[in-house]
Amino acid sequence: MTERNNEEVSDEMLMALADGELDSAQAAALRARIARDPELAQRLAVFTETAAALRAAFAQGEVPPRLIAAVEAAEVDRQPEDRKVVAFPSRSTLWPMALAASLALGVGLGWGLKGTNAPMSAPSLAEVAQAVSGVPTGETAEVARLGAARVLGSFETERGLCRLIAVEPDEGGRGRFVACRDVEGWDVALSLSDGSTAGYAPASAMGTEMIDLYLDAVGAGAALDAETEAAMLGGDPE
């Protein structure tokens, strides 16, 4: 039953798959091998499960107001010349729990999906969620008229199955959103825009926190493993 391919799969390859670091072609190829090989699936589970456990164990609460106050009150010794600092979109740092529980919530008005000069309008986020509904966690799909969309996780919640999806549009800012499935399809529960096209923005850490708060608010457990996810998505990959 254990059919050996010519190449051994290293732990680091499996880890990169679990962490969403492989490109979609590599990820698809590896997923296909894992689907045929329970031993590989078990090795992969070590990486997905440790990450899920750590996310659950070290989820941050709100940033304590005293830290924000400390930054505001701190004395600054700066150089005479006014330093050029990359500006990050200011956003509310205090995130009331009750707000996180509200059903539809959009953060970041700079959402870049509606391209200004695109001849055809970009798909809505609900359509993006639908487009990747057969894509397992960790994989990236190219969505027409948008760009890359990567599934970061699936969760069982009080709202049913919810998925966290990252989009990197060909044009406009990156973002993440949570979509939950109801009878009519995918409903966007929360969307966060990075507001910048730069490769790195520390604000993404804030986004992670908000998403965690939202997932907690709808009673999400740990991220689903590949097998459970596939079953809940209804599409048997075989």
Added chain:
Amino acid sequence: VTDPVKRQIVDMLPLLRAFARSLAPSWDQADDLVQATVEKGLRNLSSFAPGTRLDSWLYKIMRNAWIDQHRAARPVVSIDDDATLELVGEDGRRVTEARLDLAHVRAAMDRLPEDQRAVLMLVCVEGLRYREVAEMLEVPQGTVMSRLARARAALAEDLGMTSRDARRQGEAR
């Protein structure tokens, strides 16, 4: 907050807290460390080289502050007790089977070496890319990956996740 550097630091607070929590064994101590770090950083802002990474620079300040503090004072916090207390403080309504294991996860994390805890916090908890973590910690990406792989193997072993029937989250104990 109107000052651009201060605003950038405020936006970075969740990341700094994650860094700090990888050094300190509780959120209280992590937050004290974050506060000491941002105050020290802003006080010495003239020594920050523009165009370099503010997060890397603050992380170095943070590590030094933590080491200094612990050279002076013997650690007094019992890690396991602390982890258990945090669990009790959580919203009981949502504590599922998997979440009951969180105290074990925290304790197992605290037993790992510091460099491994940092990459776990940044990649697994904060969801940063390997490349971003490598830049932030100023180590090669391969080093980030080998630390991550080692740390997760040790964690899985410690938590009994590697056993044959530990295939689903809820059974991993």
